[in-house]
Amino acid sequence: MDQLQIKDLEIFAYHGLFPSEKELGQKFVISASLSYDMTKAATELDLTASVHYGELCQQWTTWFQESTEDLIETVAYKLVERTFETYPLVQEIELELKKPWAPVHLPLDTCSVTIRRRKQRAFIALGSNMGDKQANLEQAIDKLQARGIHILKESSVLTTEPWGGVDQDSFANQVIEVETWLPASVLLETLLAIESELGRVREVHWGPRLIDLDLLFVEDQVIYTDDLILPHPYITERLFVLEPLAEIAPHFIHPILKQPIRYLVDQLEQGNA
Structure with a gap:
């Protein structure tokens, strides 16, 4: 199936188990693949048969920042849920949420969770x-x-x-x-x-x-x-x-x-x- 790819959207938010994470905040990075049939959008220029990736990125940012969660698994799951609710034409989503500033105190590039769901x-x-x-x-x-x-x-x-x-x-x-x-x-x-x-x-x-x-x-x-x-x-x-x-x-x-x-x-x- 056709796919829309969004890679490395950076969002500053206040998610984490530790009080310092909720007080100081940190950077998170989202990458995702959305699967849906793009034929009608491509051949008929029908915007209702497409996902406006600019609007989607803004929506993810808003959803990401409107609450504070302990686990990045919770945040990623809610993003997938809201995306399916908002865009009924999307049939499958694979979303990776990275936490590059994770408080590990060891040499680390990033840690992340990936959630994959399909209708x-x-x-x-x-x-x-x-x-x-x-x-x-x-x-x-x-x-x-x-x-x-x-x-x-x-x-x-x-x-x-x-x-x-x-x-x-x-x-x-x-x-x-x-x-x-x-x-x-x-x-x-x-x-x-x-x-x-x-x-x-x-x-x-x-x-x-x-x-x-x-x-x-x-x-x-x-x-x-x-x-x-x-x-x-x-x-x-x-x-x-x-x-x-x-x-x-x-x-x-x-x-x-x-x-x-x-x-x-x-x-x-x-x-x-």
Whole structure:
């Protein structure tokens, strides 16, 4: 993908763990690469399809100086976050933040941190069977958007019978496709935080829930850790997930089974017949 390169932008600011760093300040140096499609800007002279690097450098300077942080990792992360928020056309950012005057007291040219993030698409299943179910789904989506997660598609809301053998009310189920630069593990943490904010209490396994947010896919990533399994391990067993997923992404290929979602729906329906 096309890239805009900015190298060695110098900014004087007051970040650091030590009191002297916050009192006296020091020089920081930013280098970054922003990836986006430049075709429209280049061929049609469309400035809205471009990033004004002069304005961006001024914005970085303003953002950099408006607060004081202990860690340069925090500063770099916030710069990446604000840049994605301000320039939706940017698909990937690699940003290096150098601290040439770091208080190391040894021969040192500079120390730096580099953060690399790219936008990716993910699918999230939403469910609720307590209170105002429709409102619960809408609140969850609002909270995702408030965290900078862009909603690309929303399926219809389906009314489905509970799954898992626990006697309870029917569910309102939905699947959405989102775009986010958050890594899969952080996206999962975000979903759990939203569940908590909306009042979900985990008392009965597969039991009633005010809101349920399941991370189904993050592009074609396959992850197996104690905290996260991708793709979601129960996708192929749940019509209430597959049907709304097929509505918005029938041709998405399951990265392990190598089959499109529409085919997985057919398989499960035939098996239940």
